[in-house]
Amino acid sequence: xxxxxxxxxxxxxxxxxxxxxxxxxxxxxxxxxxxxxxxxxxxxxxxxxxxxxxxxxxxxxxxxxxxxxxxxxxxxxxxxxxxxxxxxxxxxxxxxxxxxxxxxxxxxxxxxxxxxxxxxxxxxxxxxxxxxxxxxxxxxxxxxxxxxxxxxxxxxxxxxxxxxxxxxxxxxxxxxxxxxxxxxxxxxxxxxxxxxxxxxxxxxxxxxxxxxxxxxxxxxxxxxxxxxxxxxxxxxxxxxxxxxxxxxxxxxxxxxxxxxxxxxxxxxxxxxxxxxxxxxxxxxxxxxxxxxxxxxxxxxxxxxxxxxxxxxxxxxxxxxxxxxxxx
Numbered sequence: 001x002x003x004x005x006x007x008x009x010x011x012x013x014x015x016x017x018x019x020x021x022x023x024x025x026x027x028x029x030x031x032x033x034x035x036x037x038x039x040x041x042x043x044x045x046x047x048x049x050x051x052x053x054x055x056x057x058x059x060x061x062x063x064x065x066x067x068x069x070x071x072x073x074x075x076x077x078x079x080x081x082x083x084x085x086x087x088x089x090x091x092x093x094x095x096x097x098x099x100x101x102x103x104x105x106x107x108x109x110x111x112x113x114x115x116x117x118x119x120x121x122x123x124x125x126x127x128x129x130x131x132x133x134x135x136x137x138x139x140x141x142x143x144x145x146x147x148x149x150x151x152x153x154x155x156x157x158x159x160x161x162x163x164x165x166x167x168x169x170x171x172x173x174x175x176x177x178x179x180x181x182x183x184x185x186x187x188x189x190x191x192x193x194x195x196x197x198x199x200x201x202x203x204x205x206x207x208x209x210x211x212x213x214x215x216x217x218x219x220x221x222x223x224x225x226x227x228x229x230x231x232x233x234x235x236x237x238x239x240x241x242x243x244x245x246x247x248x249x250x251x252x253x254x255x256x257x258x259x260x261x262x263x264x265x266x267x268x269x270x271x272x273x274x275x276x277x278x279x280x281x282x283x284x285x286x287x288x289x290x291x292x293x294x295x296x297x298x299x300x301x302x303x304x305x306x307x308x309x310x311x312x313x314x315x316x317x318x319x320x321x322x323x324x325x326x327x
Contacts, residue, residue, distance in 0.1 A: 032194050033161050036132025037100060039191035043200045094204055115141055115262070117149055121156050128162040134189065134197070135163040140171050140181075143236055145262045160186040164197070171264070173223045173232045180216045239264045242315045243308035249319040253326050264308040267293065271302060278304050286321040 115138075116124070128135050135153065142151040153159045168181025185198040212220075222228040247260035250268045258267040270278045275292035282288055282304070293303030308315070 032190055033129075033188070034132070034190040034192055034194055035128075035134050035162060036192050037134050039193055039195050040200070043203065044195075094208075115139060115145060115149065115151070118156070121150055121153055121159075125153070125156045125159045125162060129158050132192070133162065135159070137163050137165045139165055139167045141263050142167065143172050143233065144240065144264055146240075147262065149262055154184070154186075160188045162189065164189065164201075169220055169223055172236075173219075174235070175216075175219065178216045178219060180212055180220045238312070239308045242310060242312065245315050245319055246306055246308060249322055252323065259305075260308070266306050266308065267300075267303050268306070269303050273302060275301055275303060282322075285325045286318070288318050288321060 124135060127133070137153040139152055145151050150156060153163045153165050163186075165184045166181065167183075169175035169178065170181070183201070185201050187196060187198060189197045191197060223232055243260040243264050243266060246266045247257050250257045250266065256269040256271075258269070260266045275294040279290055279292045282290055290304040290306050293300030293305055296305070
């Protein structure tokens with residue numbers, strides 16, 4: 001399995017990469033299980049090596065020979081002004097081209113979604129393998145899972161042949177503005193023509209992104225150290241205690257509550273009510289900001305979502321206000 005950086009033109013996230021197990025396109029093709037996703041024809045036309053990484057490699061070799069040389073770089077041209085919006089809006093399409101259909105769960109968050117049960121993921125993987133689809137799975141909240149639910153889609157047999165997994169330190173360690181994450185693309189994942197998807201993903205990342213800052217990477221490595229991970233998990237426990245307080249609060253009001261277990265979010269059902277109306281009522285009577293469930297898709301109508309990310313005193317105060325108004 002190869003681990004690579006995630007790439008987003010507007011909000012790039014990156015981590016470490018290992019390329020120990022990349023295979024050539026023709027290696028082992030007789031036994032390859034392929035998806036039905038057609039490879040982007042534009043990527044098929046590209047040369048194997050990208051120009052600027054090759055220049056960089058030769059520059060590093062030159063510096064080894066002449067360490068005292070004062071190198072003047074007149075090669076790569078980095079502009080100084082931001083790209084106009086009309087241009088960046090046409091750059092959102094990247095890896096799989098424009099002919100691929102995408103299915104998104106409902107309700108969903110516009111940027112990411114929460115991890116699913118083992119049974120749900122098993123059904124999803126079986127569906128993808130049967131139909132030749134590729135799953136893009138977000139495991140950003142995996143450290144919040146406390147039961148036997150999968151923390152990675154690769155716990156499901158066959159997922160390496162049909163799934164890409166992305167994650168980040170944003171919710172794990174509060175790296176909201178640091179933008180540090182990773183993407184896992186298995187060597188077993190292939191296009192319909194048997195070309196490994198990792199080949200194109202490697203090319204896209206290396207072409208579009210220059211890498212995370214050393215500060216961000218140092219923070220990521222600290223998170224993965226024994227002491228760092230222990231500290232991170234203590235913060236996770238803090239947020240999950242906040243979630244328990246919120247669950248208990250809404251339950252005491254006679255409302256049906258979902259979440260608060262394996263994730264730092266609580267969904268509250270208000271049958272027969274519109275999400276925005278509930279949002280407005282809570283805001284007016286308690287001065288508490290929630291999120292209307294309908295903002296996550298039609299399946300979220302009738303719900304509000306509240307987050308456990310917050311200071312304990314604020315969570316307790318919110319609980320007191322809700323109980324005083326709605327109990």
